[in-house]
Structures are given as structure tokens and as C-alpha cells.
Amino acid sequence: MKDLKLKLSVLPTEPGCYLMKNKDDEIIYVGKAKNLRNRVRSYFSGAHDEKTMRLVQDIVDFDYVITNSEVESLLLENTLIKKHMPRYNILLKDDKSYPFIKITKEKHPRLIVTRTVKTGTGLYFGPYPNAFSAYETKKLLDRIYPLRKCDTMPDKLCLYYHIGQCLGPCVYNVSVETNKKMISGITRFLNGETKEIVSDLENKMMKASEELEFERAKEYRDLLGHIEQTMMKQNMLTSDMTSRDCFGYAIHKGWMAISVLLIRNGKLIEKKAEMFPINDDIEEEFNRFVLHFYDMNSNLLPKEVHIPREINKSILEEALPVKVHAPHRGSKKEMVDLAKKNAENAVESKFLLIARDEERTIKAVEALGEALNIETPRRIEAFDNSNIQGVDPVSAMVTFIDGKPSKKEYRKYKIKTVEGPDDYRSMAEVVRRRYTRVLRESLPLPDLIIVDGGIGHMNTVRNVLEDELSLDIPIAGLKKDDKHQTAELLYGDSADIVPLDKKSQSFYLLQRIQDEVHRFAISFHRNTRKKTLFQSALDNIEGVGPKRKAQLLKTYGSIKNIKSKTEEDFIQIGIPQNVARNIVKKLTDM
Structure with a gap:
């Protein structure tokens, strides 16, 4: 998390x-x-x-x-x-897709709106996020470019001819050149070249308004709105259905990030990104990545590869069995630019994460050292005790290096020399055992020792270190408030409160250390107590060995349930009568 x-x-x-x-x-x-x-x-x-x-x-x-x-x-x-098909999404069971505007491939072409794309049947434009606007735009184009409207050619002129939206190819001869001219106009419009038509509509709207024909002016205004919405086409999808990969890269502080947008059947299906240190020329690194990418992902080979224009495509053209393009303009360049944008974000995010991590760790440790007026405590070891009224006393130590937990250096201690709930003597035993071993095995000494407690715990640790082991290591204490949360940092012979901003990263680091050592100690104590309960309840019963102990626990689930059973209950599961009697007697005496 x-x-x-x-x-x-x-x-x-x-x-x-x-x-x-x-x-x-x-x-x-x-x-x-x-x-x-x-x-x-x-x-x-x-x-x-x-x-x-x-x-x-x-x-x-x-x-x-x-x-x-x-x-x-x-x-x-x-x-x-x-x-x-993520399980938390509402599945689109009918697989409904967004609409396209299509010019059919017929002798007398039609302009239609469709949600089905079939290659070779015409020219497709879209898809469009707003179906209503797509239909309204088609209506507008029908008024400007009078292509055939009927699905099948009728024997006589229909209403569309009489209102000027069809040239009547069912009766009159409409030349191929005329159809081509209309298709060209529609294509330019749907590819975004709308300035001429928009300008004409705006002039008509202003004229209608000046002539007080407000209904007609509103119609022109609405059509302009539909055109604007419809022109917001999805760059993520292309109408030519060509499978292509678009590469973009970014450089930052000696690192290179490369992002790949995988487009299949005209749709962006996946984004892949990788970041690595630059050890060579930028173009060499880029080419090496692309070749390695397809070597590792041969099943993803597209028909086209698009790269930034500043990369010389000749090497990749020779090395890859696909077409390599470096687009200079249009939607294909926009996709390369988008890949570059994702690469820039990847590398910037990486360094932002590093910076945030340093702020939480190394810089927090440096600030803590300044607050205590000691050298930067790069290695911090923290101790905490745990017991229930002196039963099964344990202690734990956690190690933080450069502000990060080093779990391989965590240590657990069962208290051996202390009877009853004596926190100070338990702390003294553990610190003595820990640093005696450190000195004996020449292990690294900490730059700061933190104890979960106040001046009593701090003096206990100081006495062991200075009087018994002749060690001079800074010792700090962490005091908790009524809600059992880190409240104050104590330091010095008189355990003075260190004025530390409670919203600083240094204070947050101390909270993490105290929470972690407490968690580790409590977890160890619980496990120890479970084993102790298990041993004290069923150990040393004549006739009950490991297998029979496992049988009892498997059958009854817990020691509490076993205590509630009679000799007859145990005999029914195959326990001999004399052993059943021993079990009942031992558990009754507990």
C-alpha cells in the first residue's frame, strides 16, 4: 500500500x-x-x-x-x-460499438451511419462519441452533397429529389465525375477540413438573424454545434484498420523511457512502456529497444511501425519485416506524439517517485540528525517489549537503513532472565544480548538507538551500553499519547523533548519506526503465546504424542473445545480409555 x-x-x-x-x-x-x-x-x-x-x-x-x-x-x-473483460466492469454484452459515417462503394454511393465496419465496402470515418451528432452531421452533409438516399434504386423520383437532397440517379444520368466530386467534398469535411462550410453556415446564421428569421438561425447554430462535437474524433482509432505500433521516447537525467501504443484492427489495445539508463547514443538505444521488443514479442508484429521523425528509420527498415514510417503530420504523427507524451510522463513519474521516496527516507533521516545534533543516523535500531502481565515476555528489534526498513536484520528475543512484568530489566537483557553479539561478531553498530518508552527505558539502555559494553551510541525515546500514537521524541540525559514539527517527514519516519517495532513485537508475542498455550495444554500428557495431538486439534478445532469433551467423546474418535482419562484429568486441573 x-x-x-x-x-x-x-x-x-x-x-x-x-x-x-x-x-x-x-x-x-x-x-x-x-x-x-x-x-x-x-x-x-x-x-x-x-x-x-x-x-x-x-x-x-x-x-x-x-x-x-x-x-x-x-x-x-x-x-x-x-x-x-474486467470482472468489476459492467460487461457490454451486446458488444455495441460507436458509430461510423460511411460512404458506400457503389456505382451511385450512399452516405450512411453504421456501427459495423467491413473492409472493402466503402470509406469509413470515425468512430464518433456522440451518435446523435453523427446523425445530425449526416443530415447536414445530405443537404450539401445530394448523394443517393434509397437502399435500392426505385423506378421513379422520390421526395429526396424534390427537396434537393438527391440528384435522382434512378431516372437521370449522374456521371462518375459528379459522384467523385461529392465524395471528395464529404471526405474533406469528415477529415476536419470544415472551415469553408462552417464559415458559410456562420454567414447564413448571421443573415437569418439580421432578417429576424430566428428559427432558421437556431437551426444553423445547432448544426454548427453538431459539427463541432462530431469533429472530436477518436485519435485512438483509425478508419483504415491497419495494425500499427507507434513509438515515442523521452530523456531525463540520463534515463530513457520508451512508450509503445499497440493498434490492432484500428483500435488501441495496449500500452507498453519501459525505462532504462542510457549507455549509448540515443538513436542506438532507441533502435536496440525496438528490435528487442519485436524479438521478445514476435506475435505482436504489426503491418506498420511509426517512430519519431528525428530517428533515422533506415536501420529499422532493414532490420524489421514491416513498413517503418516517421510521420510528419496528420493523425499518425499525433499518435507518435501521444506515445511520446506517455513516455515523458513515465520518466517524470519515476523521478518524482524517487524524489518523494528520498524526502520520506534519506532527507528525513538527515533532518532527524540535525534535530538531535548528531551525525546523520543512517542506521537506526529500535526496540520494544511485549508481554501480558509478565507471561511469555518477548522483545523485538527492527532496523531502518537510510530511512527504509531492512527486514533481513530484524531480530526477535525471548526473555530468559526476567520473571514477571519488568519492562526495564527485559530491555536491559535484550540490549545486552544484542550488542554483545554485535561486538563479538564485528557487526555494524547503529548510529541511533530508539526505545519505545521514556527516560526510564533510555537510562536502562544507556547503563548497559556505557557501563557494561563501553559503547557510546545516541539513544532516543518515543513517547505515546493517550491514543497510543507517537507524540514526542525524547533525547539527552534528562530526556528532553525535541522540538520536531509533527507534520515533518522526520516525525512521520519516527511514527513508521515505532509502529513497525510495535507490530513486530506484538506479532512475535502472539505466536509465542499460541505455541505456549498449545504446549501447556496437551504436552506432557501420557499417551499423547504429536500425531494424537494433531488428531485432537483436527477433530475439535481448539483447546477450548477439547476441554469441553468427556472421556466417552475421546473414546469415540479412537483414543484409548486410559489416554482419554489422562487428557480429561490434565485439562481439568489447568
Whole structure:
């Protein structure tokens, strides 16, 4: 969860799609966002419904794809849901897709709106995020370019001819050149070359308004609005259905990030990204990555590879069995630019994570050293005791190096020389055992020792270190408040309170250390107590060995349930009568 919080802190504020993953790296939810940072963070704060709470409990990681607009993220979300079928998403069972505007491939072509794409049957434009606007735009184009409207050619002129929206090829001869001219105009319009038509509509709207024809002016205004919405086409999907990969890269502080957008059947199906230190010329590193990418992913080989224009494509053209392009303009260049944008975000996020991590760790340790007026305590060892009224007393030590826990150097101690609940003597025993061994085996000494307690614990540790082992190591104490949370840092012979900002990273580091040593000690004590209870209840009973002990626990589930049974109960599960009598007698005497 700690790594997840760090990752959340460096999310971009741009639109895009996010992919939530579980512990098996399985994508369990796909969503889209106008602002990735705000949306993804919202899952981990505030109240949620039951479904969202279950989702959040399963999230251990996430990935995201930056898009150019919220519209793009909407359509990309649709593509990713259909590809990964995440169990927390509402499945689109009818596989409904977004509409395209199509010019049919016929002698007398038609302009239609369709949700089905069949290659070789015409020219497709889209898909469009707003179906209503797509139909309204088609209506507009019908008024400007009078192509055939009827599905099958009738024997006489229809209404469309009489209102000027069809040239009547069913009766009159409409030349191929005339159709080509109209198709060219529609193509330019749907490819975004709308200035001429928009300008004409604006002039007509102003004229109608000046002539007080407000209904007609409103119609022109609405058509202009529909055109604007329809022109927000999805860059993530292409109408030519060509499978292609678009590469982009970014450089930052000696590192290179490369992002690849995989487009198949006209849809962006996946984003892959990798970051590595630069050891060679930038172009050499880029080419090496691309060749290695296809060597490792031969099943992903597309028909085209698009790369940034500043990369010389000749080497990749010779090495790859596909077409390599370095687009200079248009939607293909936009996709390369988007890949570059994702690469830039990847490398910037990485260094932001490093910076945040340093702020929480190394810089926090440095500030702690300054507050205590000692050298930077790069190695901190912390101790805590745990017992219940002196029963099964244990102690634990955790080690933090450069502000991070070093779990391989954690240590557990069973108290051997202390009877009853004596925290000071327990602490003295553990510190003595720990640093006697450190000196004997020439292990590294800590730069700071932290004890969970006040001046009594600090003096106990100081007496052992200075009087018995002749060690001079700074000792600090951590005092808790009524809510059992870290409240004060104590230091010096008189355990003075160190004035530390409670919102500083140094204070947060102390909280993490105290929480961690307490968790480790409590966990060790619970395990020890379980074993003790298990041993004291069933050990040393004549006739009860490991196998019979396991049989009893498997049958009855717990010591408490075993205590409630009679001799007859034990005999029924195959325990001999004399052994059953011994069990009942021993558990009754406890």
C-alpha cells in the first residue's frame, strides 16, 4: 500500500484511462477520467458503496494511458473493457460499438451511419462519441452533397429529389465525375477540413438573424454545434484498420523511457512502456529497444511501425519485416506524439517517485540528525517489549537503513532472565544480548538507538551500553499519547523533548519506526503465546504424542473445545480409555 500511495502522488492531471490490477497482476477494472490524478485518488479516500469497497480491497497496483481528450478516454475505455473483460466492469454484452459515417462503394454511393465496419465496402470515418451528432452531421452533409438516399434504386423520383437532397440517379444520368466530386467534398469535411462550410453556415446564421428569421438561425447554430462535437474524433482509432505500433521516447537525467501504443484492427489495445539508463547514443538505444521488443514479442508484429521523425528509420527498415514510417503530420504523427507524451510522463513519474521516496527516507533521516545534533543516523535500531502481565515476555528489534526498513536484520528475543512484568530489566537483557553479539561478531553498530518508552527505558539502555559494553551510541525515546500514537521524541540525559514539527517527514519516519517495532513485537508475542498455550495444554500428557495431538486439534478445532469433551467423546474418535482419562484429568486441573 505504501508503494501505491507513492504512485498515486505522482499521477498526471491529464485525461486518460486507468487499469486497476490485483495481486495476480490481473486487470480487474478499467475506467476513464478527465483528470487521472483526481479520479484514481478518489478510490482510496472517502466513503464508497459496497461494490467499490470490494474493488478497492483487491487493488494492489494500477496502470494508466494518457489521452488527448476526455472523448478519447471514453472510447479507449470501451476498447479496453472489451479486450480485458474486467470482472468489476459492467460487461457490454451486446458488444455495441460507436458509430461510423460511411460512404458506400457503389456505382451511385450512399452516405450512411453504421456501427459495423467491413473492409472493402466503402470509406469509413470515425468512430464518433456522440451518435446523435453523427446523425445530425449526416443530415447536414445530405443537404450539401445530394448523394443517393434509397437502399435500392426505385423506378421513379422520390421526395429526396424534390427537396434537393438527391440528384435522382434512378431516372437521370449522374456521371462518375459528379459522384467523385461529392465524395471528395464529404471526405474533406469528415477529415476536419470544415472551415469553408462552417464559415458559410456562420454567414447564413448571421443573415437569418439580421432578417429576424430566428428559427432558421437556431437551426444553423445547432448544426454548427453538431459539427463541432462530431469533429472530436477518436485519435485512438483509425478508419483504415491497419495494425500499427507507434513509438515515442523521452530523456531525463540520463534515463530513457520508451512508450509503445499497440493498434490492432484500428483500435488501441495496449500500452507498453519501459525505462532504462542510457549507455549509448540515443538513436542506438532507441533502435536496440525496438528490435528487442519485436524479438521478445514476435506475435505482436504489426503491418506498420511509426517512430519519431528525428530517428533515422533506415536501420529499422532493414532490420524489421514491416513498413517503418516517421510521420510528419496528420493523425499518425499525433499518435507518435501521444506515445511520446506517455513516455515523458513515465520518466517524470519515476523521478518524482524517487524524489518523494528520498524526502520520506534519506532527507528525513538527515533532518532527524540535525534535530538531535548528531551525525546523520543512517542506521537506526529500535526496540520494544511485549508481554501480558509478565507471561511469555518477548522483545523485538527492527532496523531502518537510510530511512527504509531492512527486514533481513530484524531480530526477535525471548526473555530468559526476567520473571514477571519488568519492562526495564527485559530491555536491559535484550540490549545486552544484542550488542554483545554485535561486538563479538564485528557487526555494524547503529548510529541511533530508539526505545519505545521514556527516560526510564533510555537510562536502562544507556547503563548497559556505557557501563557494561563501553559503547557510546545516541539513544532516543518515543513517547505515546493517550491514543497510543507517537507524540514526542525524547533525547539527552534528562530526556528532553525535541522540538520536531509533527507534520515533518522526520516525525512521520519516527511514527513508521515505532509502529513497525510495535507490530513486530506484538506479532512475535502472539505466536509465542499460541505455541505456549498449545504446549501447556496437551504436552506432557501420557499417551499423547504429536500425531494424537494433531488428531485432537483436527477433530475439535481448539483447546477450548477439547476441554469441553468427556472421556466417552475421546473414546469415540479412537483414543484409548486410559489416554482419554489422562487428557480429561490434565485439562481439568489447568
